[in-house]
Amino acid sequence: MYKTVRNLLFRLNPETSHELSLECIGAGERLGVTRLLGKVPDDPVEVMGLRFPNPVGLAAGLDKNGDYFNALGSLGFGFVEIGTITPLPQPGNAKPRMFRLVGNNAIINRMGFNNKGVEHLVNQVKTRRYNGILGINIGKNAKTPVAEALNDYRACLRKVYAWADYITVNVSSPNTPGLRNLQFGESLTELLGGIKREQRKLAEEQERYVPIAVKIAPDMDEAEIASVAETLLKLEIDGVIATNTTIGREGVETDPLHIEAGGLSGAPVRDKSTVVIAALAKILNGRIPIIGVGGIDSAEAAVEKMAAGASLIQVYSGFIYKGPALIKECAQAVAQYRREHPSEPAKP
């Protein structure tokens, strides 16, 4: 059935069909339809000190403002990550800024953190009915100089802390100039050090510890991955999300849209992201859990991420191409994988 819906949706431009789909899912929840679609078997897993009803989540960027997370959650996701949100509202880049590379089951986007600002998101989150895990992904405004990024992350952290089950620090979007430089060396240590100090303060004030995950790009060599992993360990970061979109265009060169600027996601990023997960897992060795994301569009792709060392997985592009049935397909495959590999647990 989703194929028919998709054929109709794909006739519209990607951003319009994105908004229309979210409106439909919202209406579906109000009518109780999504709940029927969302019958995903319970497969609870404990990660970052949180109990996830199942290990399949929705990746950040689909619901940037928290306007639809209740409805999206009702489709059966074990967790939903909303954002990236910035302190102030901002329009993002000029349209068009999202492109479907249909022959490759891929998307290129250069949205540029278009969002309604953190105040709006917090108001939305106060309407929470979803009882899975809610992650809130934070970033910096485009106008804030990279050298002052910590101020923006801290401002978002303070606002969302009381409302999030976990918080993601996004330093890997290719569409905010300079953002990805924050992934390296001293910049990463300073940023995460400042965020960690704020987290400790908020945990004490609010008597509740909210774990922090860091989301990284797939475009790193082994030495860079090792350096990131060492920093995460040193600063006692609670989780790492691998990966965001890629700036590479390998495998899509024949699609005329490959020349569009932005981050590439979907099937062409699958292997890249699995390689990063495996490299992280080798160094982290279970000390920090990995959330695997990138090109998951089938049971097989979901299991591949688990086998590489992920404790949880997230989908985005695969969900656009295959629809809500993908959630159950992945959840069943991951549940079976976990039954067959009880010694490879969800790590801390």
Ligand SMILES: Cc1cc2nc3c(=O)[nH]c(=O)nc-3n(C[C@H](O)[C@H](O)[C@H](O)COP(=O)(O)O)c2cc1C
């Ligand atoms: C249109 C679009 C917008 C996105 N926006 C965000 C975002 O705001 N923050 C973020 O951390 N990741 C964002 N992502 C990246 C996804 O969360 C995910 O990491 C990436 O697409 C790889 O997964 P996939 O291959 O399943 O799509 C976005 C992806 C797409 C396609």
